[in-house]
Amino acid sequence: MIPLDTAPSIFSVNGVVGVVFLxxxxxxxxxxxxxxxxxxxxxxxxxxxxxxxxxxxxxFFLNSIFVSMMQILIYVGAVAITISFAVMLAAPEExxxxxxxxxxxxxxxxxxxxxxxISFSALSVGYTWQxxxxxxDGSMKSIGVELLTNYSMVFELISIVLLIAILGxxxxxxxxxxxx
Amino acid sequence: MSILGLYNQLDCFLILGAxxxxxxxxxxxxxxxxxxxLIASELILVGxxxxxxxxxxxxxxxxxxxxxxxxxxxxxxxxxxxIGLSIIIAIYRHYHSIDAEDAVQLKG
Numbered sequence: 519m520i521p522l523d524t525a526p527s528i529f530s531v532n533g534v535v536g537v538v539f540l541x542x543x544x545x546x547x548x549x550x551x552x553x554x555x556x557x558x559x560x561x562x563x564x565x566x567x568x569x570x571x572x573x574x575x576x577x578f579f580l581n582s583i584f585v586s587m588m589q590i591l592i593y594v595g596a597v598a599i600t601i602s603f604a605v606m607l608a609a610p611e612e613x614x615x616x617x618x619x620x621x622x623x624x625x626x627x628x629x630x631x632x633x634x635x636i637s638f639s640a641l642s643v644g645y646t647w648q649x650x651x652x653x654x655d656g657s658m659k660s661i662g663v664e665l666l667t668n669y670s671m672v673f674e675l676i677s678i679v680l681l682i683a684i685l686g687x688x689x690x691x692x693x694x695x696x697x698x
Numbered sequence: 699m700s701i702l703g704l705y706n707q708l709d710c711f712l713i714l715g716a717x718x719x720x721x722x723x724x725x726x727x728x729x730x731x732x733x734x735x736l737i738a739s740e741l742i743l744v745g746x747x748x749x750x751x752x753x754x755x756x757x758x759x760x761x762x763x764x765x766x767x768x769x770x771x772x773x774x775x776x777x778x779x780x781i782g783l784s785i786i787i788a789i790y791r792h793y794h795s796i797d798a799e800d801a802v803q804l805k806g
Binding site for chain 1 (some may be wrong): 701704705708709710711713714715716717718719721722723724725727728729736737738740741747751752754755758759760761762763768769770772774776778780783784785786790791
C-alpha cells in the first residue's frame with residue numbers, strides 16, 4: 519500500500535516514487551501519441567507496445583501487481599505480437615504521402631477528440647468523489663476467490679467468448695482451397 | 699498538492715484515462731489502414747480500463763471488482779483483436795490492400 523502523503527520532497531522515498539510516476543505518465547502519453555499520429559502502421563504498433571507498458575506501470579501504481587503483469591502478458595505478449603504478425607501478413611505497401619484522407623481526419627477529428635478529453639476530464643474533476651469503507655484488501659488471493667465464486671458465471675462466459683472468437687478468426691482468415 | 703504526489707490523486711488517473719480515450723478516438727478517425735484503426739481502438743479500451751482501475755484503487759469498497767473488470771476488458775480486447783485481424787486479413791486477400799478507402803464495394 520502506497521502511503522498517503524500530500525507533499526513529499528524530491529529526495530524522500532515518496533518523491534522518487536513521484537518522479538518515477540511522472541516518467542511513467544510520459545511514456546504512456548508518448549506511446550498514445552505515436553499510435554494516434556503515426557503514418558506507418560508499424561510505428562503505431564511500436565507506440566502501442568510502449569503505451570501498454572506505461573499503462574502496466576500505472577496499474578502498478580494503483581496497487582494491482584497482478585493486473586499489471588496481466589497487462590504485459592496479454593497485451594504486449596499476445597495482442598501486440600498478433601497485430602505485428604498481421605502487419606507482416608497483410609504487408610501494407612507504405613505509400614510515401616497518403617493523398618486520400620477523409621475530411622474527418624484533419625482538424626474536425628482533432629477538435630472532437632480534444633472536446634471529448636476536456637468534457638470527460640471536467641466530469642471527473644468537477645465531482646467530489648466519496649470514498650467508501652473498504653471491505654476487502656484486493657490481494658491476488660481475493661481476486662482468485664472472487665473470480666471463482668461471485669464472478670464465476672462471467673468467468674465461464676468470457677472463456678466461451680474467447681474460444682468462439684478464436685475459432686471464428688480461424689474460419690474467417692483461412693485460405694479456401696478453391697481460392698488458392 | 700505537489701506534482702510529486704500525483705500518484706495519490708484520483709483526478710490524475712481519470713484525466714489520463716480521458717486523454718488515452720481521446721487519443722484512441724482520434725486514431726480511429728485519422729488512421730488510414732484498418733490495422734491502424736484496430737490499434738487505436740485498443741487504446742480506447744485501455745483508457746476505459748484505466749478508469750476502472752483508478753476507481754477501484756481510490757473509491758470502491760471492494761477493491762477486487764475493478765481488477766476483475768480490467769481482466770474482463772483484457773479478455774474482450776483479445777477476442778476483438780483476433781476477430782478484427784482475421785477480418786483484416788480476409789479483406790487484404792480480397793482487395794489486396796488494407797487501406798480503409800479501398801474497401802468501397804458497398805458504396806452507392
